[in-house]
Amino acid sequence: MELNAISIGFVVFTIFTLGGGIGVVTTRNLFQGTIWLMLSLFGVAGYFVLLSAPFLAAVQILVYIGAIAILITFAVMLTRSVTRIKTRYLRLVPSLLASLALFLILLLGVTVPIFGGVSPEHAPATVASTRDLGAALVDENGYVVPFLLASVLLTGAMIGAIFIARDDTA
Amino acid sequence: MDEICTGLCRLMVDSGADAGLAQFVSLLVGVLLVSGVPLLTVILLIWIERKVAARIQDRIGPNRVGPIGLMQTFADLLKLLGKEDITPTAADRLLYNVAPLVSFASVVLIWAVVPFTPFHYGVDLEIGALFFVAVASFGTLAIMVAGWASNNKYALLGAFRVVSLLVSYEVPLVFALLVPVLLAGSMSMLDIVNAQSGMWFVVLSPLAFVIFYISSQAETGRAPFDLIEAESELVAGFNIEYSGMKFGMFFAAEFLHVFTNGILMALLFFGGWMGPLYYESPLIAFAWLGAKGGLIYLTTLWLRNTVPRLRIDQIMAFNWKCLVPLSIANIVLVSLALKVLQELGMAPRQLIGASFVDMLPATILLLLINGALTLYLLGILRRRGKVARREAQAAPVQFARATAATAATAD
Numbered sequence: 001m002e003l004n005a006i007s008i009g010f011v012v013f014t015i016f017t018l019g020g021g022i023g024v025v026t027t028r029n030l031f032q033g034t035i036w037l038m039l040s041l042f043g044v045a046g047y048f049v050l051l052s053a054p055f056l057a058a059v060q061i062l063v064y065i066g067a068i069a070i071l072i073t074f075a076v077m078l079t080r081s082v083t084r085i086k087t088r089y090l091r092l093v094p095s096l097l098a099s100l101a102l103f104l105i106l107l108l109g110v111t112v113p114i115f116g117g118v119s120p121e122h123a124p125a126t127v128a129s130t131r132d133l134g135a136a137l138v139d140e141n142g143y144v145v146p147f148l149l150a151s152v153l154l155t156g157a158m159i160g161a162i163f164i165a166r167d168d169t170a
Numbered sequence: 171m172d173e174i175c176t177g178l179c180r181l182m183v184d185s186g187a188d189a190g191l192a193q194f195v196s197l198l199v200g201v202l203l204v205s206g207v208p209l210l211t212v213i214l215l216i217w218i219e220r221k222v223a224a225r226i227q228d229r230i231g232p233n234r235v236g237p238i239g240l241m242q243t244f245a246d247l248l249k250l251l252g253k254e255d256i257t258p259t260a261a262d263r264l265l266y267n268v269a270p271l272v273s274f275a276s277v278v279l280i281w282a283v284v285p286f287t288p289f290h291y292g293v294d295l296e297i298g299a300l301f302f303v304a305v306a307s308f309g310t311l312a313i314m315v316a317g318w319a320s321n322n323k324y325a326l327l328g329a330f331r332v333v334s335l336l337v338s339y340e341v342p343l344v345f346a347l348l349v350p351v352l353l354a355g356s357m358s359m360l361d362i363v364n365a366q367s368g369m370w371f372v373v374l375s376p377l378a379f380v381i382f383y384i385s386s387q388a389e390t391g392r393a394p395f396d397l398i399e400a401e402s403e404l405v406a407g408f409n410i411e412y413s414g415m416k417f418g419m420f421f422a423a424e425f426l427h428v429f430t431n432g433i434l435m436a437l438l439f440f441g442g443w444m445g446p447l448y449y450e451s452p453l454i455a456f457a458w459l460g461a462k463g464g465l466i467y468l469t470t471l472w473l474r475n476t477v478p479r480l481r482i483d484q485i486m487a488f489n490w491k492c493l494v495p496l497s498i499a500n501i502v503l504v505s506l507a508l509k510v511l512q513e514l515g516m517a518p519r520q521l522i523g524a525s526f527v528d529m530l531p532a533t534i535l536l537l538l539i540n541g542a543l544t545l546y547l548l549g550i551l552r553r554r555g556k557v558a559r560r561e562a563q564a565a566p567v568q569f570a571r572a573t574a575a576t577a578a579t580a581d
Contacts, residue, residue, distance in 0.1 A: 054295060054296055055297050062304040066308075
């Protein structure tokens, strides 16, 4: 691998992503765990920048770090005695098997084009802009059906959340 | 090279400079501006803020150190630097020390996408407006971490309040931000400013500006939203354990954030550097931006020193029951009206470079829609106010009973 800005960036963001991931599973402290998770997600945002997808990078930070991780922190802080957990999780074999299986599936999904992968030669030369991304979402040949389905699903989930959270006695 | 070489660099190449040198100079100017301007202004801003606050409260303000007290902030800075650097023994050492840095960085990073003139800017990102929102979320994170890592109940309580405030007010802020993005058809700050050559966006959608203004006032935690540091309840809020320059970082971040918001509003709604003769020289353009941003900044100081503090439930109710629905209605109506006008050929499809006359029909219609929406909102608020007042007069004086009665009729 030649040494240029992109490869240095790749190494740095990989350290962020993997290091953050290791931090999440090794720390005893739930709050520190969420901070490690944010670092890991930040590394993924860095990958998006390297892949010339600035929009996705910004959304990654905005949604995952700005919204989801903050919510997790909230939940963690409201849980009692989060910082001094003494019990250890001992079912290591099933966890190991599950993570190995997941890793293998992901590896296959990336290397073997079962799910319609794109080989490097066929990757489009021009980088899609945010405008193209938006157009593809509402284009009938693009992703309009998944987009609408996701919208309906999210709206349903939101209504459900409001319904559950409503105070019945009022 | 061609893609990287824009703005000042392109200008220099066109006037016969060496391409490599031109690029180097333009990058250097960009970096110096982005890092220098905010850091230098914040020192002056603290002095301005104290002077304005003093005048409003019928005092003189700092006037001992240097001419008209100008050196006061430097004296304070030296004092802060000389203070003992304390880390509470029960604190999470690493997170405690990182939080102030992240807080300050989150504000300074915004300046990376601020175009000072048509030719001088840090970087013209395709996602400029989104970048600003994403970076601002680091500020929330910093406060959360600071509150937790201090291991102090007041700090944690303060952090809870701040984060619930920031997360809530980010919603109308982003919706209001979407309006200029929608009108300009681009998220690049440079395009947004250029799209206002015909008409400032504040005229096209004053409602979006008002929502943005209120939300950004809340984002900076200034009165009437200053329950972050509600001294009487929380001692000092999330930064209670911080001392010396670590406190100074939070302090500087807050002051700088207020001014940054002023500049952002000038860029998004008041045409940025647009003004008479701005094309003559970058200095004039820069002066226009500074003047507009400064004026908006002064109004936020004015507001801060005039209004009392709201309770947390009032702040949340105002946000979720008023600002959020209003901002959503506003964005739907603005986008619909703009599209209809474009289909009818009454508005230019591309606002960048559109003239004043091109924009006139669209302006009038959008202004009417905004006016109607505002009147409708005021009507609702007035009805609610009347009901609440009647309840308050009918119910016994005791506060608990009065609120119970209001809650009962609300259902």
